[in-house]
Amino acid sequence: MKKKVAIITVHGMGDTNPSYHKELEGKLTNYVGRERWQDNVHLESVFYQKHMQENQRDYWNDIDDEYSLKWDFLRKFMLFSFSDAASIEHSLRNDLSLYLAVHGEIAAAFDGAFDALEDESSPVVIVSHSLGCEQISNYIWDSRHNKRFFETDKGSAQKKAFRRLSSCYRLYTTGCNIPIFRAGIEKPELFSRPNSRFRWKNYFDAHDVLAYPLKNMSDDYTVAWLHDKKVNVGGLMSGWNPMSHQQYWTDKDVLKPIARDIRNLID
Secondary structure (H helix, E strand, O other): OOEOEEEEEEOOOOOOOOOOOHHHHHHHHHHHOHHHHHHHEEEEEEOOOHHHHHHHHHHHHHHHHHHOOOOHHHHHHHHHHHHHHHHHHHHHHOOOHHHHHHHHHHHHHHHHHHHHEOOOOOOEEEEEEOHHHHHHHHHHHHHHHOOHHHHOOOOOHHHHHHHOOOOEEEEEEEOOOHHHHHOOOOOOOOOOOOOOOOEEEEEEEOOOOOOOOOOOOOHHHHOOOEEEEEEOOOOOOOOOOHHHHHOHHHOHHHHHHHHHHHHHHHO
């Protein structure tokens, strides 16, 4: 049975499990209602970290065995998290293969959603986290300019338009660190609005040192369809410190608005 709404998830930085989206899917299912979700919602998860994970693990295992490095947990977090970002940015400036592979994973999720939905005008909701926010932002920018991946993508006119967010209704970014990549630029540019219904909601926690508001970056980002939302995510042990970075997809202040959008789209 064809679905009414598609959800596309994009994970953040670090060593990531391919089933990273399952807890989010379960919580959204509960908020939307299990029967309504099963009858009307299709979820696609983007898993781009697989293109870096094996190389990172090989390097980590080599040095950990040879040097008995201290602070293993912190070192591994730093290595996997920040080499994700650095490797993709390096690929953009040099060999494009990794950058294109990441965008290929996002496009494949759109293709899966296209095939599962009632038609090409059915709405899509994107939920991204951390480094995934930078990746989806770059993807949208390139799609609006027919650059890189979009110079040679194949398919029907309808499918190609769908990949370019022709029916994307919402972009949710959580723990977004786009300003880390843009703040040093005098006037960061924002991509043009993909369609007239598209709105971007950016959730950040003041305790999360990897999450930032967006509208202050430049005049481009002051558009009416972009909204920054300060939230306090996490519990007793994580809500007041940088551990909050991993809590967005379990927090009701983030999940309830997403679920409300999904319910409205179903109805």
